Structures are given as C-alpha cells and as structure tokens.
Amino acid sequence: MSTAVHRTGFGSALDIERIKRDFPILDQKIHGHKLVYLDSAATSQKPRAVIDALVRYYERDNANIHRGVHTLSVRATEAHDEARETVRCFIQAASADEIIFVRSATEAINLVAETYGRANVAEGDEVLITAMEHHSNIVPWQMLCDEKHAHLRVAPINNAGELEIDAFAKLLSPRTRIVAVTHVSNALGTVNPLRKIVQLAHAHDVPVLVDGAQAVPHLPVDVQAIGCDFYAFSGHKVYGPTGIGVLYGKEEILAEMPPYQGGGDMISSVTFEKTTYNVVPYKFEAGTPDIAGAIGLGAALEYICKLGMDKIAAHEQDLLAYATEKVGAIAGVHLIGTARERAGVLSFVMDSVHPHDLGTILDREGVAIRTGHHCAQPVMDRFGIAATARASFAVYNTREDVDALVEGIRKAQEVFA
Amino acid sequence: MTTELGDLYQEVILEHSKAPRNFRRPVSANHEAQGYNPLCGDRCTVYIDMDGDKINEIGFQGSGCAISRASASMMTQMVKGKTKAEAVKLFEQFHNLVTGKDEAARTADLGKMAVFGGVSKFPARVKCATLAWHTLQSALEDEKKQEPVSTE
Numbered sequence: 365m366s367t368a369v370h371r372t373g374f375g376s377a378l379d380i381e382r383i384k385r386d387f388p389i390l391d392q393k394i395h396g397h398k399l400v401y402l403d404s405a406a407t408s409q410k411p412r413a414v415i416d417a418l419v420r421y422y423e424r425d426n427a428n429i430h431r432g433v434h435t436l437s438v439r440a441t442e443a444h445d446e447a448r449e450t451v452r453c454f455i456q457a458a459s460a461d462e463i464i465f466v467r468s469a470t471e472a473i474n475l476v477a478e479t480y481g482r483a484n485v486a487e488g489d490e491v492l493i494t495a496m497e498h499h500s501n502i503v504p505w506q507m508l509c510d511e512k513h514a515h516l517r518v519a520p521i522n523n524a525g526e527l528e529i530d531a532f533a534k535l536l537s538p539r540t541r542i543v544a545v546t547h548v549s550n551a552l553g554t555v556n557p558l559r560k561i562v563q564l565a566h567a568h569d570v571p572v573l574v575d576g577a578q579a580v581p582h583l584p585v586d587v588q589a590i591g592c593d594f595y596a597f598s599g600h601k602v603y604g605p606t607g608i609g610v611l612y613g614k615e616e617i618l619a620e621m622p623p624y625q626g627g628g629d630m631i632s633s634v635t636f637e638k639t640t641y642n643v644v645p646y647k648f649e650a651g652t653p654d655i656a657g658a659i660g661l662g663a664a665l666e667y668i669c670k671l672g673m674d675k676i677a678a679h680e681q682d683l684l685a686y687a688t689e690k691v692g693a694i695a696g697v698h699l700i701g702t703a704r705e706r707a708g709v710l711s712f713v714m715d716s717v718h719p720h721d722l723g724t725i726l727d728r729e730g731v732a733i734r735t736g737h738h739c740a741q742p743v744m745d746r747f748g749i750a751a752t753a754r755a756s757f758a759v760y761n762t763r764e765d766v767d768a769l770v771e772g773i774r775k776a777q778e779v780f781a
Numbered sequence: 782m783t784t785e786l787g788d789l790y791q792e793v794i795l796e797h798s799k800a801p802r803n804f805r806r807p808v809s810a811n812h813e814a815q816g817y818n819p820l821c822g823d824r825c826t827v828y829i830d831m832d833g834d835k836i837n838e839i840g841f842q843g844s845g846c847a848i849s850r851a852s853a854s855m856m857t858q859m860v861k862g863k864t865k866a867e868a869v870k871l872f873e874q875f876h877n878l879v880t881g882k883d884e885a886a887r888t889a890d891l892g893k894m895a896v897f898g899g900v901s902k903f904p905a906r907v908k909c910a911t912l913a914w915h916t917l918q919s920a921l922e923d924e925k926k927q928e929p930v931s932t933e
Contacts, residue, residue: 395783718846720821721790724903728786737822750822750844779790780799780847 378675384760386411386667397730400768405550405578405709405756406734407600410664414604417663421656428652430629444655447662448645454665455576455595456586457612464611464618464645465658469577470500472596472611473544475648476573477504479621480594481542487513490539492570494519494527494556495746496549499739501575505544514541521746525552525701529560536568543572547579547595551740551752552701553684553709555583562591571617577601581758582680582707584673587612599657603758604664608657611648618644625650668759676759677707683757684710687766691755694773700752711738711752714773716780719753725779726772733769788899789906790847793855798847801854803861807838815929816843816916818908823849824929827857827916834864841916846909848900853913855894865921872914879910908932 384390387409392399401409421443427436429444445460452460466472481504485491491505495518502516509516517540519532527545536543543565548555558574565572571593579585581602587595594617599608613621623630623641627650632640641647668676687710692699696715714722723735734754737744744750755769806813810828817824823845830838839861841853856875860868874891876882881901900910912932919930 720823720846720906720909721848724789724906725786728783736820741822744822750824779786780795 378671378679378759380679380760380762383671384762386413387760388412388415390760394730394732395728397728398768400729400731400765402755402757402761402765402769403732403734404581404758404761405601405738405754407606408581408603408758409760410605410660411603411667413667414660414663418605418656418660421659426656429655440655443659443662444653447658450662450665451610454585454669455580455610455612456588458588459615461644462612462615462618464613464648465653466609466611466648467607467654468600468609469575469596469598470609472594472609473501473573473575474504475611475624476542476594476596476613477508479624479648480571480617481505481508482512483622485509485512485514485541488539489514489541490517490537491515492517492519492532492535492540492543492565494532494545495521496525496527496552496554496556496743497544497546497740498550498575498577499741500577501544501546502742515539518742521554521743524703525549525554525743526703527554527556527561529557529564532561533564536564536570538568540565540568540570543570544575545572546575546577547585548576548582548707549701549740549743550578550709551711551738551743551754552703553706553711554701554703555579555705555707558590558592566591578708581668581676583677593617599661599664602661602664603668604661605654605657608654608661610661613644615644618648621648623650624648627651629653671759679759680708680757680761683761683763683766684708686763687755687757687769690766690770691773694770694777696777697773700747700749709754709756711754713749713752714777717773717776719751721780722753722773722776725776726769729768729772729775731765731768731772785899785902789903791896791899793893793896794851795847797851797854801841801850803840803854803857804842805840806842807840809838810840812920812923814916814920814923816912816919816932817929818845818849818912818932820908820932821846823909823912825849825853825912825916827853827913827920829917829920831865831921834866836860836863836865836868836921839917841913845912848897848906848909849912852894852897852910856913856917859892859894860917868917868921872918875914876911879907 425439427440429441573594574592576597580597595612600606630650700711719735809830812829825843879900
C-alpha cells in the first residue's frame with residue numbers, strides 16, 4: 365500500500381545482520397568463502413519481499429492491465445497503479461501522472477532525448493552535460509546533436525572528480541536547450557550540487573535532466589526540492605527487478621512533449637486517418653508494460669522506505685568513510701574520485717596490480733567487485749587510466765565486508781610482489 | 782594461492798607481465814594494428830616488420846592486465862621468424878587452449894605458451910589472453926589498420 369510508505373523508519377540504527385538475511389542470495393559460498401557482494405552499483409541484490417511480490421503476482425494476479433473487466437485484470441491494474449504511487453512518494457513527485465515506467469534509466473534518458481530533445485533542439489543549439497557522465501547520459505545526446513547539427517558541451521571536473529561549477533555556469537549560453545547531469549557519478553561516487561545546477565540552468569530558462577541511477581539507492585531524493593525537470597533511474601540498482609525503470613517529468617513539460625513509441629495504451633482513439641494520444645503518463649508507455657517489474661519495484665521501494673532512506677544513507681556513509689580510510693591507507697593503492705561529497709562507490713587503481721587481475725583474485729576470495737571503465741570512458745580518460753577497481757556498497761554491507769576487501773587487496777599484492 | 786589461481790598466474794606469466802619482451806615499436810615496422818577490449822578498456826598495438834610472408838621483427842605497446850601483457854609478450858617471442866600462415870595456426874591453437882577446447886594443444890606447437898591453459902578455468906579472462914593475438918591477426922592482414930580490432 366502506498367500509504368504505508370514512510371521515508372524514515374523507526375528506531376535508531378539499522379540491524380544489518382537481520383537485513384542481510386532478507387537477501388537470500390547473500391547466503392552462499394563462492395570458491396569456499398562467504399560471498400561478499402561489493403558490486404551493487406552494477407546491480408543490487410533483491411530482498412525476499414521483492415522476490416515474493418514477483419511470485420505472488422505471477423501465481424495469483426497476472427493479467428494485462430487497462431484492458432479487461434475481469435477480476436485478475438482489475439487486480440493487476442490496481443497493483444500497477446499502486447506501484448506508480450509508491451514511486452511518486454519515494455521521489456516526492458507532485459503527482460503520480462509524472463511517473464513514467466520505462467525499462468531503465470538508459471531508456472528514460474533516450475526517451476527525453478528523442479521526444480523533448482528532437483522537438484526543442486535545432487541546428488546550432490547546445491546540449492550541456494558534464495565530464496563525469498555514464499555513457500547512457502552521453503550517447504543519446506550525441507545522437508541527438510548529430511541528427512540536429514547541434515553541439516554537445518561538456519562541463520569539466522577537477523582532480524578530485526568534482527564538477528567545476530564556475531566553468532559549468534560559463535558554458536550555459538543562449539543556445540543551451542537542455543542540461544543533462546548525473547546526481548551521483550557511477551565511477552567516482554561524486555554527489556553533484558543539483559540545486560545549484562538547477563538554479564543556474566533555470567536562470568537561463570534551460571530545463572535539467574538528472575540521471576539518478578546511482579543516487580536513489582543511497583540518498584533520500586526529493587525531485588520537487590531539487591527542482592529538476594526530469595529525473596531518471598533504474599529499478600534494479602535500487603533493490604528492484606531488472607527491466608523496469610522510471611522517468612519523472614514535470615507534468616506541464618510532459619504534456620507538451622510528443623510521444624515516444626507508438627502502440628497500445630499510448631492512444632485514446634485510432635482511425636487510419638488520425639490517432640489521438642492518451643494523457644500522461646500513458647502517452648509515453650506504448651505496449652504492454654513490465655507489469656511484474658513495476659510491482660517488484662514498488663515492493664523494493666516499500667522495503668527500503670520501511671528501513672528509512674536517512675538511515676540507509678547514514679549507514680552507507682559510515683561504510684564509505686571506513687572503506688576510504690582502510691583501502692586508502694594501503695601502500696600502492698590510489699583512490700580515484702576524492703570529492704568532498706560522495707556516495708556509494710569507492711574507485712581505485714593499484715601500482716602493481718591491474719584492476720582485472722585484482723577482480724579475479726578477489727573473486728577467488730568470495731569478494732565481488734567491478735573492474736573496468738564502468739561505462740564511463742571519458743572519466744577514465746580524464747584521469748589517464750584505462751580502468752579502475754570499484755567497490756560499491758548497499759544497505760546489506762558491513763565493515764567486515766570492507767575488511768574482506770582489504771585482505772583480498774593485500775593477497776593480490778602478494779601475488780604480484 | 783588456490784590451485785586454479787596458481788594455474789592462472791604461473792610464475793612465467795607474472796614474470797612476463799612485469800617485464801614484457803619486445804615492448805616497443807620496431808623502427809623497421811611496416812604493418813601495425815590496434816586492438817581494443819571494450820569490456821575493460823584495455824588497448825594493445827602490434828607492430829610487425831614483414832619480409833614477404835615472414836615476420837621479421839615484432840613488437841607491441843599498450844596497457845592491460847597481467848594476462849594480456851604476458852600473452853602479448855610471449856606471443857611476440859613465439860611468432861618472430863614465423864610465416865603468416867604459421868602465426869595464424871598458432872593463434873588457432875592458442876585460442877583452443879585458453880577456451881579449453883583442445884587439451885592436445887598443450888603439447889602441440891605452443892611450447893612455453895601452454896602455461897596459458899589455466900585461463901580456460903576463468904572464462905571472463907579469455908579475452909585478456911587473446912587481445913594481442915586478435916591484434917596480431919589484424920596486423921598481418923593489413924599494412925595499416927585504421928579501425929582498432931575488437932575482442933567483441
């Protein structure tokens with residue numbers, strides 16, 4: 365029930381061992397070692413509540429939505445609507461009509477580029493992004509700029525991985541048509557000063573899209589307080605299933621935007637001469653959606669809201685500080701991304717061990733991390749490296765997990781000594 | 782180290798990764814190609830001095846993990862002096878070795894490179910081991926490749 369969603373939980377601190385038990389996958393051994401999952405920035409694990417919601421839906425309620433008068437269709441439709449309301453509450457949108465279900469944050473950004481972007485960006489115009497974006501917040505804009513003969517402008521970052529806000533402000537021009545910026549960098553962990561960014565962009569009447577894929581698992585998000593025009597995130601990084609994502613858009617902007625794909629559900633009436641489009645959000649949701657995915661995402665958000673986003677954020681900040689101290693203290697390890705405000709991820713390189721070799725050695729110790737360019741090659745280029753090792757944290761991680769990482773790093777150093 | 786890990790990171794592999802041989806561009810190089818592994822961002826350039834059909838001189842440069850550096854280093858030693866056809870055949874055998882397709886390959890022409898047999902237990906690392914070989918193949922085909930060859 366959406367009304368059961370609270371943004372803060374009860375009690376003082378989270379019982380992480382109990383929370384760990386909510387995630388069945390964590391209870392297993394990898395190569396004889398207890399699984400230590402430090403790759404939640406790639407995808408988070410799923411609590412029993414989400415797995416159960418999917419099973420319950422397919423076992424009891426599965427039917428197509430908005431189509432039938434029969435009981436199952438009514439149940440499925442209601443559950444899907446409830447999930448939309450849960451998402452609205454989770455990001456504090458003004459109306460559930462501002463919540464569009466998509467496949468992923470990637471699809472959400474593509475949707476905006478292909479609809480809002482195509483309608484508003486013309487030859488010689490500019491799209492402004494930052495140097496810390498994930499490929500999914502670069503390539504859709506590049507494609508749009510190529511098509512329209514517009515220019516992609518990139519605001520620089522400093523050596524700590526922070527946005528150079530003065531340079532960003534200078535890049536806003538009378539030709540800027542949209543700003544697209546990440547909330548939290550997936551490769552560096554940097555938290556961007558969104559309110560300042562939105563304030564600067566809005567002073568030029570430029571709308572702002574925020575890629576929130578790496579933010580929603582870690583921080584309480586209030587889209588109205590941020591003031592952004594679009595906010596995109598994926599379900600699977602926030603304890604939900606893969607295949608479901610969310611685009612938030614301000615209702616007045618969504619209403620003006622042309623539709624994305626054509627098909628069922630996005631129309632009010634069709635003749636061979638003319639089609640009248642449905643209202644938002646349905647205008648952007650052609651075809652049978654991922655009903656189970658939306659319901660699973662709703663269950664995930666209810667689960668973390670019950671724990672309390674403030675408490676999750678505090679727990680993860682503690683872990684990140686601990687990991688920064690412990691990993692940063694190892695001789696021959698260099699942290700990449702040392703912004704004052706960070707969340708979720710710790711990226712690093714080593715003098716004697718390539719990230720890939722570290723990843724393999726850690727895996728044999730049961731420790732799962734991500735190694736590579738993290739779909740952020742321009743970030744790697746900025747720091748003059750090909751890849752980093754990235755440990756990322758979720759609510760189910762503990763200081764012991766960080767200790768296992770540190771021990772694994774030392775083992776790798778021994779192998780390559 | 783566990784046995785499988787020990788099989789992967791054999792002493793000779795570690796040694797080559799730390800001090801790769803032929804890590805340079807030979808001045809006489811008349812063929813070259815760039816290799817790229819989009820999964821990890823690793824890059825490799827192979828330079829060859831072809832004398833007719835024969836690999837007269839060979840070198841490589843780039844950044845990569847221990848497996849890819851050692852593989853590139855040992856590959857340059859192995860194919861130097863070989864013909865194009867011989868080099869291509871060695872790649873085939875090496876590929877079978879690291880993908881675990883052909884046990885017999887261990888005893889065939891690969892010699893010291895048989896130490897890469899341990900890679901077959903680590904499917905995620907096969908592309909690290911084959912990056913230099915893909916690049917070699919590309920360099921053998923063209924005098925100067927414009928587009929980097931990809932492991933994908």
